[in-house]
Amino acid sequence: MEVIPSLRPLLAILISGIAAILILLTGENRKNLREFWTLLASILKFFVVISMIPMVLSGKVMEFTLLTLSPGISFQFKVDAFGLLFATLASALWIATSFYSIGYMRGLQEPKQTRFYFCFALALHGAIGVAFASNLLTVFIFYEILTISTFPLVAHKETPEAIAGGRKYLTYLLTSATLILFAIVFTYSLTGTLDFVPGGFLENKGSNNILSLLFITFILGFGTKAALMPMHEWLPTAMVAPTPVSALLHAVAVVKAGVFCVLRVVFYVFGPKLLLDLNLGLLLAYFASFTILASGMLALAQDNLKKRLAFSTINSLAIIILGSALLSPSAITGGIFLIVGHGFMKITLFFVAGAIYVQTHKENVSELDGIGRAMPVTMGTFAIGAMGIAGIPPSVGFISKWYLGLGVLEAHETIFLFALIGNALLSIAYFFPIIYRSFFKVAKAPLHAGIQEASMFMVIPAALCAVLSLCLGITPNAFVRFFEMALIATKQILKLG
Amino acid sequence: MMIGFYAMIGKKNLVKKVIGMNIFQTSIILYFISIGSKKGATIPVVAHGHAGPIQATQYINPIPHVLMLTAIVVMVSTFGVAMALIIMIYRKYHTIEEDEILKLRR
């Protein structure tokens, strides 16, 4: 792998940091200017990120070292295929969410919008930082920036439930951060380095017991942000946040950062070989499968639409982790690609939920009868997204599920196939009624008189994401070549390339 | 020294505490001075017209004396500050018994 020093990773991260400060200074008085900063930053960031794709696809890695933090650890960014995949996803979806937020926040006339956009920009700063971090300490720094900047977003509405939700959010995430910190410091004292190495660097550095304990600590820590059970409880509670927050952060940025870090630990700190030897891969796979099935069942029981989507997210995240835990080439590729696919699909679903809320102030599935006929485009996009999550071709979800299935067979652990199939059935079970009722059932009372489609700011991003998820399903390498990045990452991890 | 320490802790009257503090500090000063003494030595002043090299064992060590001059100054200034504080406290609470002051503060 050729390493090229480049300023671009730093630039990509800084853009939203600077935007955050500009937003804060612009304030409430010049709303359009403030929104302009957000949009400009998101578009610029996206372009800087994708400008790095050609080089990464040809096998090179870009690096930028800022400072030395400690002997053996520097504050360093490295852009490899895996990191670039996540960064591209996050920055692309930020553009969509920025448009969407404008429609949503203005539609509901939410207070404290400056704080909202400020924290949002900071959160993206954190997310891209996590994507490009080259060692555990840099990852931790940006991980914490993510936690702190998203806290005001969760408690945004300032109602008692919002504040309680914010508290729970902080409790879970800060406690897990403590565990992560311990694991990181311990890793440093074992090996003297924290740099991510494809295939891991912890082999032969400690006894099997210590390494297993370390792995479990890491998973408990990062797994909290990845909403792995039993640390998942913060996610449904965080649905009290405004929908753009739930959409980007809790379907894409925050939880994906958690999954991303779990995968970094699994592949770049421990490595497939070490995990196979210690049988930890299997342990993780069991945990993930449990989460898949339990969350699927819990999703069925939720009436609040956003909470149902939250459990569906927990579901999909666990599938990604299952893919990585299987440690076989197709499973790894499928898991990594699902990060992208799920991002597009889930954000579509959340966008729709928010649009419904703005137009009708309804949050529960039982109240959605007949709304499809009043808002056909909106519900149509919902249907496409739901199809994807369930894994029905030709959406992008199907490709990931296919590769995951192949991966299960490669790893000779057929039992997980049941988890995957069970998950598909459950997804259909908790999404299909929504679609059916909204289009085909007539409302009991004339609830939907005069409801029209939500504003263009909201509908277009939703529709666009849905269409993109279909495109990616048909040609996974469309536009920015996500699938190829996933393949390159897999090869690097398994040292096959 | 211990008498002074006891007075500082055990007595309730603020002035008695300050007296205890004084005893405490004085005892340390005495201790230092006693360090400098030597058997059969005289005060550290060279006699007028003394010829030849000076025998160190014939004069007591002047350094502790010097150090204690400084310490005495410190003790006096501490005492002054303590008195000023007691006057302020008395003006406010009209008593200088510690337990009564604590009751008034609650």
Add this chain to the structure above:
Amino acid sequence: MTTSSYPILIIVVPLMTSFLIPLVGWWRKHFCYPLMIAALSISTFSSVAILKEVIEQGTLHYYLGNWDPPWGIEYVFDHLNAFVAVIVSVISLLIGISSKSMVEKEFSQKATYFYCLFLLQVTGLLGIVVTGDAFNLYVFLEIASLAGYTLIAIGEDGAPFASFNYMLYGTVGACFYLLGVGYLYIVTGSLNMADLARLLPSLYHSKVVLIAFAFFIVGVAIKMALFPLHVWLPDAYTYAPSAVSSLVAPLTTKVGAYVTIRIMYTIFAPSFIKEMVPAATILSWVAASAILFGCILALAQTDLKRMLAYVLIAEVGYISLGIGLANKNALTGAILHIQNDALMMGSLFLVAGVLASKTGFRNIYQFKNLHKKMPITMAIFVVSALSVIGIPPTCGFFSKWYLLLGAIDEHQWFFVVVLLASSLIHAILFFRVIEIVYFSPSGEPKQDTEAVVKGLDEAPLSALIPMILLALGILLLGMLSGKIISVIIQFAIPKSL
């Protein structure tokens, strides 16, 4: 001996100016403040120049009155010294600048004497840091303490009594230190620190030296407010006037910690405290209880300043834990924490002081929605709070990192747990306040821009600029920790560790 005169300027200028100020004040009152700032600036400049020289050339010696040591008094500047001197002078300068508004508000007729005592206090603190003679240290210790007692007594309500208590404790502490010096003088005949270090090793088995050590440590522990000798601190710092607590709080205890390091590592060698006497072990256990005790008691407080006083006790615990663990990483963490804690506590107490002086609010439950009135001040509070909790990239994280490493190196898992748990308790502590400030339901549904602007009642500029500088320091010095360690702190640690 060094030929530059900076070493003596750093002490003489504040000392002489403090004598000048009452005279100048009698003549023209408003010259006192600029005079004080000028003196503090010269001190700061000298200390920075000294640090630069020490980094380039190594340890500096300055003989007072041209008398060679060990007969004369010498000022020694090694890396540790120079570093702490810079910290003390910079923080005093910043606090000095900010004291103007608070002094004017609270006791303007005594302002002259305040400035005079302020400078005396700073002289004392700087003298403790720069001297290389054990008895000289006692003199400066008493200068600083006496000035401190008087300054604290200017405050409101319970201040004279709190100061009286402080005086009793402090005098006992200083006298114990003096006793220690006396015992060492009996057996070695020298008062010079370097000389003592040379002469003592052959005497380590003697009971006199042991007792001297015990007296030293207990005396300095009283001054440093190490649990369980901390009792004077909460009352003294709570009732002190705003300008005073923001000076005294960050500095006095840190200078006390510096003296502990000098005693344990310079005068007595590390081998003494680790092998001959289990002093290091005892100190680390006491420190751990200080941390826990400070955190937990802070939770019970509703007065902001009292809460910060208990947090300060916990911070002293951190530094002592680093000193007590007695290995390279832990000591690095302790020295780095001296710097970080001075910054954090300085800005926190300054915020508390500004709040008390501007709004009269002391109880945290009165802080509802304060961010509308004083947005910058509260933002600085948030940054400092994040640093105390130990969230990257603020500086507090990095000292905690080293302390954790040090604890893991010694396989002291209990201390690791204490360090991590205390971060969480700090998080609860500060987020409780942040929640009240930022997220209290305001009762107004829409944000009215004019109402926001009219309600703005930010702190005066003379207090605001130092606070902003401190907050910037917290953010930036964190990232520069690596540089600071490699250039300065690395050389401050005894070679044998």
